[in-house]
Amino acid sequence: MIGVLLVDDDPLTIEVHRRHLERIDGFDVVGECHDARSAVSAILEAAPGAIDLVLLDVTMPDGTGVDVLRHVRARGDAVDVIAVTGVRDADIVRQMVALGVTQYLVKPFTFAVFSDRLRQYVDFRRRASDAAGPATQEEIDALLGALRPPAGTVLPKGLSAESLERIAHAVRVGGPLSAVEAAVQTGLSRVSxxxxxxxxVDAGRVDRIPRYHGRGRPESEYRWRS
Structure with missing residues (x-):
């Protein structure tokens, strides 16, 4: 299990994050903090291996996520951190990246987006473990790519980013799926x-493969491309 520390000054936000994590296998919330000072203490005083990941807010009453990261990095703590915040300031993003955040997730977001980021983090940990010792260039590229969400592109007319995320999440977690099954899971029409x-498929994220049901024309199903 991946031990997670939740840090946010809003108790409701922490509860939402907790509920989201309960829906994703492999994560265990081991602590909650509502301000920067307690977050620093919790991270630095935790037993080795108790906290693997911190979901860190940026704005808090007594400091910022940047302050938290500066303190823990100065003490040599390399805990993984995903920033979860409404702050979109480019300078803050650069500072957080420089201090080693693995992801920067901007509020508000859907559960599908949250889940995909956490699953990317799991993939990152797995690849990091598999590539222990001298790594090849391909292993390094794959390790860095594991934390990179699909590249954003201009969507065709009539498609929305939110619905695309819902479909992508359904296929990634529950696939392979037919269009009918994907529609049922996401609440969209079969045509949509x-x-x-x-x-x-066109973006290279999903493979289309035939699904045979005895005689007759096969049905298309869609499988997430690893």
Whole structure:
């Protein structure tokens, strides 16, 4: 299990993050902090291996996420951190990246987006473990790529980013799926689900493969490309 410390000055936000994590296998919330000072103490005083990941807010009453990271990095703590915040200031983003955040997730977001980022983090940890010792260039590229969400592109007319995220999440977690199954899981129409699935095929994120049901024409199903 990946031990997670939740840091946010809003108790409701912490509760939402906790509930989201309960829906994703492999994560265990081991602590909650509502300000920068207690977050620094919790990280530095934790037993070795108790906290693997911190979901860190940027704005808090007594400091910022940048302050928290500066303190823990100065003490040599290399805990993984995902910034979860409404702050979009480019300078803050650069500072957080320089201090080693693995992801920067901007509020508000859907559960599908949250889940995908956490699953990317799991993939990153797995690849880091597999590549222990001298790593090849391919292993390094794959390790860095594990934390990189799909490149944003201009969507065709009639497609929305939110619905695309829902379809992508459904296929990634529950696939392979047909267009009908994807529609049921996401609440979209079959025609709309197929459009999003075909867009993901064109983007190289999903493979379209035939699904045979005895005699007759096979049905297309869509599988997330590893």
């Amino acid at each position: 689900a197929r459009r999003y699935l075909e867009h993901l």
